[in-house]
Amino acid sequence: MTRLVVVGGGRMGNALVGGLLRSGWVEPGDITIAEQLEGARDDLAGRFPGVVITSAPVVADSAVIAVKPSDAESAVREVAKLRVPRVLSIMAGVKVAKLESWLPAGTAVLRAMPNLPAVLGSAASALAGGDSVTESDFAWAEAVLSSFGVVARVSENALDAVTGLSGSGPAYLFLLAEAMIEAGVAQGLDRGVSRLLVTNTVLGSARLLAETGDTPEVLRAAITSPGGTTAAGLGVLERRAFRSAVIDAVAAAAARSRELGDD
Numbered sequence: 725m726t727r728l729v730v731v732g733g734g735r736m737g738n739a740l741v742g743g744l745l746r747s748g749w750v751e752p753g754d755i756t757i758a759e760q761l762e763g764a765r766d767d768l769a770g771r772f773p774g775v776v777i778t779s780a781p782v783v784a785d786s787a788v789i790a791v792k793p794s795d796a797e798s799a800v801r802e803v804a805k806l807r808v809p810r811v812l813s814i815m816a817g818v819k820v821a822k823l824e825s826w827l828p829a830g831t832a833v834l835r836a837m838p839n840l841p842a843v844l845g846s847a848a849s850a851l852a853g854g855d856s857v858t859e860s861d862f863a864w865a866e867a868v869l870s871s872f873g874v875v876a877r878v879s880e881n882a883l884d885a886v887t888g889l890s891g892s893g894p895a896y897l898f899l900l901a902e903a904m905i906e907a908g909v910a911q912g913l914d915r916g917v918s919r920l921l922v923t924n925t926v927l928g929s930a931r932l933l934a935e936t937g938d939t940p941e942v943l944r945a946a947i948t949s950p951g952g953t954t955a956a957g958l959g960v961l962e963r964r965a966f967r968s969a970v971i972d973a974v975a976a977a978a979a980r981s982r983e984l985g986d987d
């Protein structure tokens with residue numbers, strides 16, 4: 725029997741299966757991807773040799789639901805008919821209680837919020853579980869999600885905050901990068917040069933944060949001497965309320981996530 729059925733072979737489904745295969749945690753033959761679109765099925769078959777590709781979900785030990793939220797109910801009801809005992813949803817805004825209402829009583833239901841860098845194996849995901857979830861279900865979901873990045877366990881009501889922070893977070897950093905590239909051009913740099921420098925400034929800074937274990941405050945202090953160039957730049961950002969703009973942005977995104985979840 726298939727160990728894992730991934731329902732939805734879109735961007736996130738692809739990222740997940742790619743991560744699982746790279747991690748060696750499952751053999752290709754243990755995974756089935758259910759994808760409605762015929763053209764997409766052909767692409768998946770070419771990309772993941774040995775993985776079973778079907779048009780509809782199949783019986784399995786566990787399922788990951790990676791379809792658009794608008795397709796949530798039909799996809800989950802198909803899985804419900806197959807009585808898959810453990811279901812992990814990565815759909816934004818679809819609550820555990822809603823998923824449980826579509827599934828047989830006692831199904832272990834977990835919900836995660838990954839983010840776009842999942843496509844590179846660098847996701848930041850948060851995971852929450854319903855009442856029927858055991859420690860072994862959590863461990864399983866953490867293993868699945870960690871194949872494409874890091875995972876933090878949270879309570880379900882924290883997932884809106886997670887959505888506003890790490891879910892939307894890549895877009896905040898892209899906006900910062902856009903602004904920095906324009907700033908470089910405004911200072912007379914060639915656009916290509918500015919883009920190269922900014923891209924690797926973001927990448928290198930992220931690596932320093934992740935790999936040194938130092939806090940952002942410590943790293944920032946290390947390149948900010950009193951009266952120096954960085955201090956001059958940071959002074960403008962502080963005076964223009966950069967910090968509170970970021971705090972308000974995350975709050976607005978979290979509030980919007982709450983609203984969408986209530987619809």
Ligand SMILES: NC(=O)c1ccc[n+]([C@@H]2O[C@H](COP(=O)([O-])OP(=O)(O)OC[C@H]3O[C@@H](n4cnc5c(N)ncnc54)[C@H](OP(=O)(O)O)[C@@H]3O)[C@@H](O)[C@H]2O)c1
Nearest residue numbers: 732734735736758759760790791792793795799815816840
């Ligand atoms: N992309 C992100 O950065 C991100 C981050 C966090 C969470 N998420 C969540 O992850 C989920 C997937 O996002 P995505 O970007 O991967 O979406 P996507 O690229 O649109 O992929 C969804 C795929 O599932 C297929 N599908 C829909 N219903 C199906 C069914 N009943 N059986 C089999 N396949 C079905 C769709 O096919 P059709 O084209 O035929 O509909 C599509 O190929 C969403 O709920 C999103 O909220 C995404």
